[in-house]
Amino acid sequence: MTQPLGFYFDFSSPYGFLAAQRIDALAARHGRSVDWHPILLGVIFGITGQTPLIAQPLRGPYFRHDLLRLAREWQVPFVFPEHFPFHSVTASRAFYWLKDRSGEQAVALARAVLDAYWGQGRDVARPEQVAEIAGGLGVDREELKTALASPELKARLRQEVDDAVALGIFGSPTVTVDGEPFFGCDKFEQLERWLERGGW
């Protein structure tokens, strides 16, 4: 019985968006499913001392260029949304609330949020906006909006981020294979070889 791949990403991370376009097919090629884990880089940067990549001197311009270059090679339509980055806490909370009800619907919501923001440049930071997207997937908008304001759901997301940090996760995307972490879109080829070999 193989374990699912762990897929850790921030909705507001462009490399996370690109990885989301490939992760399910990559897992399927090796008979694996994917356990999606939205995380909050803002919280984790408080631990690592990092800052948003795109805003850094020298590194920002390089990675902005690299993103476009990688998207082109991966044939993923990609433009930087006008409002970047966005506050991904609401989408992340909605994801985990829905995951407790239906893992499939939660992944469908994650894809829809990523597509709305990265594909269409729509604002997806506010509860009404996330509820609107979830409503399109058959989720009860009002029930979700009520849940988004609850202390339980806020605590749930905090716990998920703490759990990721406890595993050593610090960036988006990170894929774990039976506990082995691979950070970055550039790791997808080494990750695939790892899956082919079944480890070392």
Add this chain to the structure above:
Amino acid sequence: MTQPLGFYFDFSSPYGFLAAQRIDALAARHGRSVDWHPILLGVIFGITGQTPLIAQPLRGPYFRHDLLRLAREWQVPFVFPEHFPFHSVTASRAFYWLKDRSGEQAVALARAVLDAYWGQGRDVARPEQVAEIAGGLGVDREELKTALASPELKARLRQEVDDAVALGIFGSPTVTVDGEPFFGCDKFEQLERWLERGGW
């Protein structure tokens, strides 16, 4: 007439060491030569706000593991030297001094310094130690040691680092192909596809 690949690395960077084991063969497969450029990450970190990777919370343990994993896959014997990182300014100055006399000898010195430090765990920070390694390649030890103390050579290295920064170089290794930069060992596959395609 194809341009040489630019290979930017810090002698004290473990990923730079790994890249140095592959860069010449990669270039040769595509009819290119390699122009080696030692840089000083300590100086560049002052601009980017970065700190040595291996010392960072969460990121340090991951990249330490990743280095060993990559070295194993690339079949490069690799252990972390006891004294890490080392002050790479002397080796870098020696490289550029020798480069003005013989590009081939300068690369031979770079390889010998990398092998002494990363392969054998030897201390290579001091002028006598670098001169000893250079002497083994037929370089006049005393002439090199005199040059290492000269203001001209210090200024030369500063200029080389400034020139790299002006090109947007911020990390080790970075390979440039006709001005297009690829940062990190994990980029070697995309870099190879780029060379195969001849650009976009």
